[in-house]
Amino acid sequence: MPGTRFPLEIQPRIPAQLQRLSEVANDLVYSWDRSIRSLYHRLDKELWDACGHNPKMFLRRVAQERLDDAVADRSFMEDYRRVMAAYDSYREHRVHPELAEVFDPEEDLIAYFCLEFGFHESFPIYSGGLGILAGDHCKAASDLGLPFVAVGLLYQAGYFTQTIDGHGHQQVSYTRSHPHDLPVVPALTASGQHLTLDIEFPGRTIKTQVWTAQAGHIKLYLLDTNVPANSEEDRRITNQLYGGDREMRLQQELVLGVGGVRALRDLGLRPTVWHINEGHAAFQLLERCAYRMHEGLDFASAMELVAAGTVFTTHTPVPAGHDIFEHQLVAKYLQPMSSALGLDFEKLYALGLNSGDGFNMTSLALRCTRFHNGVSRIHGGVASEMEQGIWPQVPHAENPIRYVTNGVHLQTFLAREWTSLFDLRLDDWRNELLNDEYWERLEEIPDYHYWSVHKALKQQLLQRVREVLSAQHERNGTSDAVVKRMIRPLDDEDADILVMGFARRFATYKRAGMLFENPQRLSRILNDPERPAVIVFAGKAHPNDHPGQQLIKMIHDYSVHPDFIGKIFLLEGYDMALARAMVSGVDVWLNTPEYPLEASGTSGQKAGLNGAVNLSVLDGWWDEGYTGDNGWGITPRDEHFEHDQRQHEEASDLLNIIEHEVIPKYYQRDGSGYSHQWVALSKASMKSTIPRFNAQRMLRDYVRDFYAPARNQRRKLEADDAALARQLASWKQRVREAWPGVSMELLVQPSAHLFHDEKIMLRVNAHLNGLGAGDVKLECLLGRERPDGELDVQQTAALSAMGEDNGTVLFGIDLDADLAGLQYYKLRMYPFNDAQSHPFEMGAMIWI
Known part of the structure; x- marks a missing residue:
């Protein structure tokens, strides 16, 4: 149709009785409180989905009639008042008693830096596991009332949206977000102006504005270079998460590290503990040293003081996951900083050296912090060995890298149906998240009631699979006959079918293709008419990860092959909404990483707390979570096996377990319509996951083992005009000079x-x-x-x-x-x- 299309948004006037819908739309509590989201959903389900579950956008587009009808609906208004009362009660919550003994909200503050935060699909400033972990960390901090702020970047395009074409090729698109669509407001100076910072780049100064996102009891500060005073090139620095070239990445990390420190300072915030989540934010250490030097310290003493109060978490055992920048690029951007620190540039550059070439942000973070951890027991050991060059004469098992096993935010990922059942059957369960013994009470829930909840969640997932596949294949021109054949096994709501799920980033080390090592055998297993089974795949590959994209194509090709059509499903558009549906709806959660490259693997935790049964290589969290009666573990072959033989053996184990243990146990019926043995397995999965692998437990471990010791160490070194920091720096210099002799x-x-x-x-x-x-x-x-x-x-x-x-x-x-x-x-x-x-x-x- 010819002519120009002009946008026109007709906004309603929110009735006074519903004004608080606007208030909670600006509080990320909605990202983990389903009762809040349900209010928008009830007003207009189709619009809610069309808006990507974004409450601010929804309220600008919902019809006036819907709002007026809601005011006249007694049931809706009762629920509205109940939800708002619960929200007010949450906001009045104080510091958890256990943490109040450690941290004083009037004196202490933890500042948490990360390049991405995954709170909800409506707030697209995350890509995957790292960001969702950071979001869960923030949510747990809010739940526990911890004095806590987070710092990140506000991306205009966020991470990419994925579609899959008719040939199985991943297609990438970006949707720009404007701050007025997001749960953010300008961070204000004391004079009421939008806070804007100056960051020095080669030959120019970058203007960076700061936004605030409320998340329950905590605040998230986000930096944004999309400022009219900047050049078009500099405005794009915070355009896209993990986009652009190496120089763009370095620029983003300078904005995060240097700008984040300056933002907190300008807001009058003085953190007593700093937490760097992955190496992207490590430049904050140098900026903080410069600030301490302005107070009169030399660089070495300033570094001791800064390092003492900082926790660093490394997340990836894969070398490619660590940011490394070439000498010329680092010199271009860090020469001014080396001058400000009074350091010869080569000495500053040496802070980032490790084995291999280039300036390694993980090495910088490890050298300039004193509290370090991996994210599972295995990963802590792997990280210690990987980074032993930082402590060259110390056996890697004894170097300072420890671990805190990741946990997931229960209220975000536990399905509403389970929450309702717990409310009915288990009193005060929300206050028992750290009590292993309490969760034995799941045995009080009758098996038939437990199974009915799981079956309803599975039907919701299968309905979503039907919808996504139908839209996906119809868009790609797949014939109606093929689409119907594909989704026919999912159409019968009364049919009982074993559903296995695999959803995560399609990186090669995660081995999404391991199930297809023996396709003939897999086809025979899945096509048993007496014991049907299906596998649902979802996930993205980075736009530059061509091997990962090839995995997507391979799975797509199998999904349309005559032997697997209707048995293998590949869903496009993986995001947090689809993740919540999958982890709560599958019977079995599959995970096949190449040992020991799975740092943690929190998707399995999300599935386990919903009663899904994990079948995974014993790596990451599952090595700690597997008890022998709560799922299945594949023992990784050791280094004596060649790579291909190792994969073949582990793939054989995987198919053996599916064929001879998973399927027989699932279909072992006694006339009741379900397997009591399977329910026992599912309950064991839930009982072992909820109290041990939730984010509150994770945060408690950080507080006890890292935050409190870092705070205390910083205080000790800072006392008496940093006398001990000065003495320690002087002593270390003396030791370094003497030690070779x-x-x-x-x-x-x-x-x-x-x-x-x-x-x-x-x-x-x-x-x-x-x-x-x-x-x-x-x-x-x-x-x-x-x-x-x-x-x-x-x-x-x-x-x-x-x-x-x-x-x-x-x-x-x-x-x-x-x-x-x-x-x-x-x-x-x-x-x-x-x-x-x-x-x-x-x-x-x-x-x-």
């Missing part, structure tokens, strides 16, 4: 054969190259030999200084020989100072 030798050692009532006498001469006996610790490690030849340490004992002669210190110990059998011992020495956050943070250690 430090050595030791064993003078006296015990006989290789002792009786249990004899002493283990050890004497060691330590040549300290100008250091004193109090600058080092010398230890004896005793234990048995492990099968891999390493020492399994059973006892650690410190040797004492016994005298000094001409710069050589004699250390000794007489130990009781109370260990039985064949033992081994080792002797080591390392720098030691009580002011350190971790005894091995210098990475220096020598052995005899």
Whole structure:
């Protein structure tokens, strides 16, 4: 049709009785409170879906008649008042008693930096697991009343929207968002102006404005360079998440790190703990050092103070997941910062060096923080080994990287139907999220009632699958006959069919294609007419990840193959809404990562808390979550297997479990219409997941093991005009200069054969190259030999200084020989100072 199309939005006037709908539309509490979202949904379901579940946009477009009718609807208004009363009650909530003993809201503040935040599909500033984890972290902080702010970027185009064409190719599109469509308002200065910052870039100054998003009890501050005063190129810096080239990424990370620190300072906020979630925000460490130097500290002392109060979480064991920038690019942007810090640029650049070329943001974060963690037990160990170059002389198992296993926000991902059932059957369950024993009460729920809830959720998922597939294939020109054949197995609402789900980013290490290692066998399993089963796939691949996109095409091709049509479904447009439907509707959640590359894998937690049963490689969280009776675990083959053989063996395990355990247990019926054994398995999944892998547990672990120690360490170093920080920096410099010349030798050692009532006498001469006996610790490690030849340490004992002669210190110990059998011992020495956050943070250690 010729002519220009002009937009025209006819907005309603919100009745006074419903004015609070506008209030809660600007509070991200709606992202985890389904009762709030249900009010908009009830007004106009089709419009709610068309607006992407965005309440601000919805309220601008809903018909006046719908609002007026709602005011006249007694049932709606009763629900409206009940929801608003619950919202007010939530907002009045104070700090959780357990946390109130640790953090004072009047004195303490945690600042959490991340490049993406996944609160809800209506707020598209996230791409996947990292962002959703960050959103869950914020939600738990709000639930617990923790003094907490978050800092990120406000993207105009966010992450991409995915469609899949008729040939299985991923198609990428971007929808621009305007702040007036999002739950944000301008962050205001004391004079009431929209806060705008200056950030120095080569040859120019970037203007950056700051927005505020309310999320219950916490605030999220988002930076945005789409300011008229900037050039078109600079306005695009915050246009797209993970878009552009390496220079654009570096620019984004400078805006986040440097701009985020300046924003908090200009808002009058003084965090007592800083948390960097992944390395993208690590430039904030340098900016904070510069600020401390303005207060009179030298760089080394400032760094000790900044590092002491900072927690750093690394999320990926995949090397490609770490941002690395070339020397020339870093020099272009960081030369001014090196001058401000009084550092030669090469010394600043060295802070980001690790094995390999380039400036590594993870290395910068590790060197300039003192509290570090991975996101599961396995990942903590993997990260320690990956990053051992930061602490080169320390065994990787003992370096300062620890772990906090991720958890997911229960209220966001637990289906409404389960919430209603718990309200009916389990009193005060919302206050028992950390109580393992309490969740044994799930056994009080009759199996038939439990199964009826799950079956209803599964039917909702299958209805969504039908809708998405129909629209997807009709758009692509697929014939009606093929579409009908494809969705026919899903049409009978009374049919009982086993549904397995696989939904996550299509990165190659996640091995979405492992199910198809033996397609003939898979086809035979899925096409058993007596025991039907289907698999639903969903997920995106980064626009530059061509192998990941090839996985999507491969699954698409199988889904339309005659052997798999109606058995394999590939859904486009994966987002949080589709994720919620899948994790609550499937019977089995599949996960097949290449060990040990799954850092955590929180999608399995979301499925487990909804009663889905996990079938996963024992990696990430599932290595901790698997109990033997709550799902199935695939034992990863060790490094002695070649890659292809390893994948073949694990794929065979996967199909064996599906064919011989999953399907028989699901279809083991006794006339009741469902499998009691399966319900027991599902309940075990829920019981083991809810109290152990929810975000409140995760946040409690951060508070106890990281936030409180970091706050206390910073306070200690900051006291008396940072006297201890200055002393520690000076001591470290002295140790670094002396350490290459430090050595030791064993003078006296015990006989290789002792009786249990004899002493283990050890004497060691330590040549300290100008250091004193109090600058080092010398230890004896005793234990048995492990099968891999390493020492399994059973006892650690410190040797004492016994005298000094001409710069050589004699250390000794007489130990009781109370260990039985064949033992081994080792002797080591390392720098030691009580002011350190971790005894091995210098990475220096020598052995005899």
